[in-house]
Amino acid sequence: MSESDMTEAKKNPLSQTLLKKTGRALYLALLYTIVIGLAFLILYPYLVKIATSFMSLDDLSDPTVRFIPKNISFYFWQRAAKGMNILTSFGTSLYIAGITALLQVMSCAFAGYGFARFKFVGRNLLFFLVIFTMLVPFTTIMLPYYLKFRYFNVLFTKLNLINTIWPNVVLSVTGLGLKNGLYIYMMRQFFRSMPSELEEAAYIDGAGLFGTYFRIMLPNAFVTMNTVFLLAFCWQWTDTTYASVFFSTKPTVVNALKNIVLVVGQDLAAVSSLRNIGTLIVMAPLALLYAFVQRSFIQGIERSGIAN
Amino acid sequence: MTSKLRLARFRKNSAGYIFVLPVIIGIVFFFAPAMVQSLVYSFHEVSPNPAGGVTMSYLGFANFNRALNVDVAFKYRFITALTNLVADVPVILIFSFIMANALNQKFKGRWLFRAIFFIPVIIGTGIIAKIETDDYLFGAYGIGASASTAANAASSMAGGTLNVQSMIGFLRALGLGRFIDYIITAIDRLYYVVNNSGVQIVIFLSALQGVPQSLYEASRVEGCSGWESFWKITLPLVSPILLVNTIYTIVNFFLDPKSELTAIIQDTTFLRGLYGYGAAMTWLFFASAGAILAVICFLVSRMVFYYDD
Numbered sequence: 001m002s003e004s005d006m007t008e009a010k011k012n013p014l015s016q017t018l019l020k021k022t023g024r025a026l027y028l029a030l031l032y033t034i035v036i037g038l039a040f041l042i043l044y045p046y047l048v049k050i051a052t053s054f055m056s057l058d059d060l061s062d063p064t065v066r067f068i069p070k071n072i073s074f075y076f077w078q079r080a081a082k083g084m085n086i087l088t089s090f091g092t093s094l095y096i097a098g099i100t101a102l103l104q105v106m107s108c109a110f111a112g113y114g115f116a117r118f119k120f121v122g123r124n125l126l127f128f129l130v131i132f133t134m135l136v137p138f139t140t141i142m143l144p145y146y147l148k149f150r151y152f153n154v155l156f157t158k159l160n161l162i163n164t165i166w167p168n169v170v171l172s173v174t175g176l177g178l179k180n181g182l183y184i185y186m187m188r189q190f191f192r193s194m195p196s197e198l199e200e201a202a203y204i205d206g207a208g209l210f211g212t213y214f215r216i217m218l219p220n221a222f223v224t225m226n227t228v229f230l231l232a233f234c235w236q237w238t239d240t241t242y243a244s245v246f247f248s249t250k251p252t253v254v255n256a257l258k259n260i261v262l263v264v265g266q267d268l269a270a271v272s273s274l275r276n277i278g279t280l281i282v283m284a285p286l287a288l289l290y291a292f293v294q295r296s297f298i299q300g301i302e303r304s305g306i307a308n
Numbered sequence: 309m310t311s312k313l314r315l316a317r318f319r320k321n322s323a324g325y326i327f328v329l330p331v332i333i334g335i336v337f338f339f340a341p342a343m344v345q346s347l348v349y350s351f352h353e354v355s356p357n358p359a360g361g362v363t364m365s366y367l368g369f370a371n372f373n374r375a376l377n378v379d380v381a382f383k384y385r386f387i388t389a390l391t392n393l394v395a396d397v398p399v400i401l402i403f404s405f406i407m408a409n410a411l412n413q414k415f416k417g418r419w420l421f422r423a424i425f426f427i428p429v430i431i432g433t434g435i436i437a438k439i440e441t442d443d444y445l446f447g448a449y450g451i452g453a454s455a456s457t458a459a460n461a462a463s464s465m466a467g468g469t470l471n472v473q474s475m476i477g478f479l480r481a482l483g484l485g486r487f488i489d490y491i492i493t494a495i496d497r498l499y500y501v502v503n504n505s506g507v508q509i510v511i512f513l514s515a516l517q518g519v520p521q522s523l524y525e526a527s528r529v530e531g532c533s534g535w536e537s538f539w540k541i542t543l544p545l546v547s548p549i550l551l552v553n554t555i556y557t558i559v560n561f562f563l564d565p566k567s568e569l570t571a572i573i574q575d576t577t578f579l580r581g582l583y584g585y586g587a588a589m590t591w592l593f594f595a596s597a598g599a600i601l602a603v604i605c606f607l608v609s610r611m612v613f614y615y616d617d
Contacts, residue, residue, distance in 0.1 A: 031410055038407070039424045041502055046427075111331045118324025126328060126335075131555065133339055135601070137562040139573045139590040143349065143583055144342035151361065174334025182507075182556065184331070193518075209323050230430070238434030244574070254435045279439050286431040294423045 046283075053077065053277045060269040076270070080277040084256040090285070093237055093253045096165055101232035103172035104180055105225050111175050112187025113213060117199070127188075134181030138241045145171075146245050167246040168236075178235055178242050183228045190224040191217065227300030230293060234286050253282045346587045354583035362583065371588030382572060382589060389569040390596060396504075397557050397604065399497070401550065404505035408512030409542075429506030437503070437564075504560065508553045515549040516542065547612045554608050558601050569593060 048067070052060075056073035115127050149167040151158040161167055171177045175184060194217070202212040218225075243254055257278045290297070325332075350371055352364035375382050411422050480488060519542060527537045564570065573593075577586030 028415060031413060031415060035410055035421050038502055039421055041499060042424055042427055107330055111328050114324045114327025118327070119321045120324040123324065126332065129335055130331060133335065134559045135555070135562070135598070136343065137570070137590060137594055137597075139570055139577070139586070140346050140594050141339070141342040142574075143577055143587065144345040145338070147361065148338065148342070171334070171338065173330055174338060175331040176334045176339055181559075185552070189514075209326070213327075234430050235433055238431075238436050240434050240438060257435055257439070275439060279436055283431045283436060290423075290427070290430045294426070295419070297426070298419070298422050
């Protein structure tokens with residue numbers, strides 16, 4: 001995709017300017033076609049879901065009704081909200097995803113700074129291992145992790161930590177949680193792109209190691225940390241890999257969504273509608289969150305700016 | 309350099325260990341033991357021990373043999389998963405690179421399109437992705453395939469794809485079967501690719517933002533066209549990120565909640581309780597995917613250009 005240049009065109013004769021202008025117009029038309037088309041492809045399933053969710057049972061079995069419901073009904077919304085125990089499940093997931101994401105942001109920023117700024121012996125090997133932890137399919141270590149936390153050894157007493165938040169706490173603090181390798185990578189890239197004069201000045205002013213990190217580096221990393229937090233929170237909210245082992249009976253939104261089908265029974269149109277609405281209910285807080293923070297999220301992405 | 313200065317620098321660099329200490333603890337106490345344990349399981353028959361832990365009896369390569377030569381269901385999904393891996397990675401990489409370039413252009417409404425493109429990353433993952441396309445819920449509760457196909461028909465009715473189905477039938481009847489199948493597969497793939505390129509677009513976009521503007525200005529002065537500066541400046545400078553994105557795409561593939569292979573491994577391990585056999589399956593997948601990854605990384609790293617050198 002080339003970048004046409006208007007300023008240069010102005011220096012050229014008129015015909016050439018015209019040519020460039022048409023070229024630019026054609027190019028923009030192509031760009032918009034692609035971008036709008038793909039945006040539609042992304043949004044379409046969500047729009048259909050929302051439209052279908054307000055259909056009554058009659059509308060669902062009526063082949064003449066498509067997209068726009070004839071009789072707007074909140075029946076399935078009510079049933080889904082009740083079936084999913086919405087307050088309990090939102091509370092549980094908020095608690096788990098919130099704490100997990102917070103810990104992951106802190107530990108990944110901490111480690112990312114270490115990888116970005118210190119040339120200690122074995123750094124490259126360790127960083128390779130961090131990337132490697134991401135590469136291993138979770139199914140490989142699923143059972144050992146389960147056993148580890150099922151019989152967790154604290155001072156020779158074996159505790160059952162399954163279905164508590166502790167497996168997530170332990171793994172998040174040690175940088176082994178869901179996609180933590182990616183977060184460490186993002187934080188490292190950010191810290192690498194920061195000018196080192198900032199730290200040197202802090203050291204000269206007598207700030208210690210942690211003083212520099214917490215007072216100089218972290219405040220600057222806020223935007224990137226924001227992005228990491230959003231990713232960590234959303235991915236934890238909908239997670240089915242770690243959660244299937246650690247939170248199999250916790251009333252999270254994911255488990256509530258699984259259970260909703262059992263509540264309904266056999267009517268297939270109703271099942272599919274409830275399934276739709278259940279998905280919307282799980283997505284709603286994330287969509288809301290994203291709507292509020294998307295600007296800063298995209299900024300954070302730009303600023304994890306891989307300076308290399 | 310005086311020895312004092314060298315010592316100071318060494319001490320400053322050693323301070324890095326404090327920052328990565330949690331990660332070291334994690335790898336030494338959780339990750340590495342889990343890997344070793346899983347490898348050991350794959351050579352044993354493993355059954356849970358009521359006292360805590362498991363009891364094992366040695367089987368040699370029997371588990372691997374069973375996966376590759378006896379278990380047809382596994383073998384089929386194993387090969388499909390590997391083929392998809394090889395086929396999808398380049399498509400996703402190329403697509404996300406093009407999209408990152410498009411979203412990096414200056415045009416009206418760019419922020420809105422950027423926001424839309426990251427929607428699948430933010431809310432389309434995990435259980436949502438799982439439910440979107442397959443009948444995970446039914447599978448999970450063993451209601452059976454027939455009920456789920458009926459439900460899919462019902463949901464496609466609700467979703468309004470029924471018309472498309474009848475149109476496809478009509479075109480097939482006209483003898484355009486092969487052509488229409490090709491189009492459908494391509495569109496199907498496009499949807500998959502778009503929904504799985506979000507993070508890669510993000511990573512490429514940040515790389516594009518990191519290309520110094522001064523280079524473009526200099527090349528413009530030298531009379532370089534936009535097309536030329538794309539090939540001579542943008543592409544080489546972004547190429548190191550290609551490796552990162554390749555790795556990420558493959559990782560994402562492993563974590564794909566819709567993967568039938570992951571489903572079969574989880575079923576074998578947790579529902580059927582065949583811990584050793586499940587471990588053998590996952591090691592087979594991991595090892596072969598790792599080999600593919602190594603080959604891809606080798607090929608990609610030969611194309612990579614490092615600005616520092």
